[in-house]
Amino acid sequence: MTIMEGANRLEVRDLQVRLVGRPGDVVDQISFSVRAGEIFGLVGESGSGKTTLALALLGYTRRGLKITRGSIYLDGKDILALDAAGLREVRGSKIAYVPQDPSASLNPALRIGHQIRELLSAHPEVTDNVEGRMVEVLREVNLDPDSGILRRFPHQLSGGQQQRVALAMAFACRSSVIVLDEPTTGLDVTTQRHVLETVKTLCAAYGVAAIYVSHDLAVVGGLVSHVGVMYAGRLVEVGQTEGVFASPMHPYSQGLLGAIPSPDRAEVLWGIPGQPPRPGSRPVGCSFAARCPEAIELCLREDPLPIEIGERQVRCIRVTDRKSFSVRVRNSRAQIIPSSEPPLLEVRALSTAYGQTKVLHGVDLNVPNESCTAIVGESGSGKTTLARCVVGLHGSFDGSILFDGDEMNKSARRRNSSQLQRIQYVFQNPYTSLNPRKTISQILSQPLEHFMRLTSSDRAERISRVLDEVSLGSAVGRRFPDELSGGERQRVAIARAIIVEPRLLVCDEVTSALDVSVQAVIVELLRRLQKERQLSMLFITHNLALVRSIAQNVVVVSHGRVVEAGTVQDVLERPQDPYTIRLMQDIPKLNSVASALPQSSS
Structure with missing residues (x-):
């Protein structure tokens, strides 16, 4: 699903990741592109393949998985064609990864300054002034290098500070592409806002193409220009964020949006019934059919292909008769009358x-x-x-x-x-x-x-x-x-x-x-x-x-x-x-x- 025209920093074509020694794929038929300075969002439930795809963008897979098909072009160069030494050179310098849990990704035994210095030393082509670049990148993520932060250990920083250090390390080598895997999960709203503003500012300043992985659709809605909705290892809907969120065409997208709590109204929340198929166990037909309120018999038999509707691409055989879909009504939460008894x-x-x-x-x-x-x-x-x-x-x-x-x-x-x-x-x-x-x-x-x-x-x-x-x-x-x-x-x-x-x-x-x-x-x-x-x-x-x-x-x-x-x-x-x-x-x-x-x- 190539939806962005122009100079692409990152272009993914027909990517597939399969299980080793067992039948079944975890990620399949993935195609999209991202231009310089833009942020592409990947959303979906746990187990949908988001992190597997995010890691594959670095030419990496977890144990038991293997990239078996497709191409990943980084500034026009297919990184999947590189050998192990070539991939090591690209990772960190051309494409960087920000994990979900910075406390687990930062070495607890090394000071912050040592870890950033080690990164820059591994890529000497980035700068001749390592100390100066360290100070510069810390200020870019709103951390004061004069506060002694370079001499601190990770456990001496708050969660928000740890995530900012992870961002500083990702941007330190002026990478072309940044992959951010749930970087604000678990952070409070204020720390989350600061981290998101930092991501947005640095992507624009460096001309970085970013992929932002999240299950928090409200966060994605205010950050990314285009969004891909993943389910069972495939993109089921891709388009401009405003269009996808204002008028979702795939029933799964509609279900995710229906589950978002409102800060303005007390409402009954909608959960999506059932469980997604386990990785590598995609069923025959539409993988969402068993949970879909709009499924018909054909959905259980026919594997849907992407259908283009304007700038949107949707993997649903019923998308052309979308007007027949029932629109669920979000009901207001009934008020509970306060008890006159003494508090429990x-x-x-x-x-x-x-x-x-x-x-x-x-x-x-x-x-x-x-x-x-x-x-x-x-x-x-x-x-x-x-x-x-x-x-x-x-x-x-x-x-x-x-x-x-x-x-x-x-x-x-x-x-x-x-x-x-x-x-x-x-x-x-x-x-x-x-x-x-x-x-x-x-x-x-x-x-x-x-x-x-x-x-x-x-x-x-x-x-x-x-x-x-x-x-x-x-x-x-x-x-x-x-x-x-x-x-x-x-x-x-x-x-x-x-x-x-x-x-x-x-x-x-x-x-x-x-x-x-x-x-x-x-x-x-x-x-x-x-x-x-x-x-x-x-x-x-x-x-x-x-x-x-x-x-x-x-x-x-x-x-x-x-x-x-x-x-x-x-x-x-x-x-x-x-x-x-x-x-x-x-x-x-x-x-x-x-x-x-x-x-x-x-």
């Missing part, structure tokens, strides 16, 4: 420190019965520390925490069994919070064995019931965590929390690493469970747009202090504190989505 959870004048560094200062908040209170703020503002204090994982603090009118001991070790059972915690990362050596049933059995004296048959019955509640099904109980997707693992983590019938659920950034479609499913699951089980929730997030869809009250935290608190409607529509106002301004928005997805009240 009260935090009073809570202050704590790590060593000599104070991280929370006199925090007060309430969580009403059967209601959700969101805690929002930038990274490092103290949100997670506050959550850990509530559940007793951080027991060294001043102040008090009352649960159902009774003051609780500060440490979980000293709380009684009833208090521990009634407050359950859902961790941010389901990949590390589930024991990889145990089956899902064994994982769910542990809290039951600890808090409830049930027979083995009663335990099995409860596990089966709760797996059905989180829309997984009892058959999942026999699987191990590594056999599940990220969204499925997070549902298991939620099932583990609710299986002991708590009254308060503490959710710590539970959707931060999930695709928008999976995020929508998890949010709607939490809302349903809250209603069915009369749960209260403390929902910690840096995604302010998500707050509208799940919470009734919100607490804004900055540098360990509550700067604003109230109902979601009051705080987000009429913010008073300058910090809250800035957070609202930094939220990436897709204003064009409104025209594609009409709203109604329910």
Whole structure:
């Protein structure tokens, strides 16, 4: 799908990446081009092949994969025709890669200055003045080289600073092409905005062609000129960003856009039902047919070819009768009437420190019965520390925490069994919070064995019931965590929390690493469970747009202090504190989505 005319810095033609020793491809029939100074967006769910494609652009594949067809032209030269030495010379100097997690890509044992110096020394043709170039590139990413940052180790920098260092290293050799793989995932909205502005400025200044990989469509919408939507290893829709987002032609594109939370309205989110096919297991016919609300019998048999409609190219056999597609209506979220009862959870004048560094200062908040209170703020503002204090994982603090009118001991070790059972915690990362050596049933059995004296048959019955509640099904109980997707693992983590019938659920950034479609499913699951089980929730997030869809009250935290608190409607529509106002301004928005997805009240 070559959609950009003129001088192309990067041109990909019919690229295919296959499994080694097994049938099936992971990426197939990929063609696009990017001009100097432009940014091309790649969006799609996890497992769609985005990162495999991103790495292939550097002539690299993960273990078990191989590039088997196609060409990648970098300034007119096919890098796939180069030998190993030629590829080493090109990587870093002509094409650079910015990974998702800078903390994992930066060497923890080397100072920042050493790592940038090492890069420039490996490509001596870039500059004769290594030290001068280091200072210059740090200033370009808004890092002060005089602040001692060159002598720091990666762990001494914030997440935003680490990502800026990764950007500095990518641009240091004045590369022609930059591949950015989810560089803002997990960052708060303010840090995210600064990183995106840096990317945009440097691409324009250096005439760099950039490929920006993301599952956050709101971020992509404000950054890239053209976008490619990937599903099951193929581009299913490609076109100008404004057109694709305002009027998506492929049902999958429409589904992704329908899952984006609105920062302006409380709406019911749409998740895409089902799971994408596993890499290398693309089914016969249209790979999206099993999940598509518009699929017909022909979709199950015929492999769709790209169809050109203006500047758009769409891989859907029904795109020509697009007008017959039903347009789903985004329903407004019904208001929850505030409870007149005393709050279930009260935090009073809570202050704590790590060593000599104070991280929370006199925090007060309430969580009403059967209601959700969101805690929002930038990274490092103290949100997670506050959550850990509530559940007793951080027991060294001043102040008090009352649960159902009774003051609780500060440490979980000293709380009684009833208090521990009634407050359950859902961790941010389901990949590390589930024991990889145990089956899902064994994982769910542990809290039951600890808090409830049930027979083995009663335990099995409860596990089966709760797996059905989180829309997984009892058959999942026999699987191990590594056999599940990220969204499925997070549902298991939620099932583990609710299986002991708590009254308060503490959710710590539970959707931060999930695709928008999976995020929508998890949010709607939490809302349903809250209603069915009369749960209260403390929902910690840096995604302010998500707050509208799940919470009734919100607490804004900055540098360990509550700067604003109230109902979601009051705080987000009429913010008073300058910090809250800035957070609202930094939220990436897709204003064009409104025209594609009409709203109604329910």
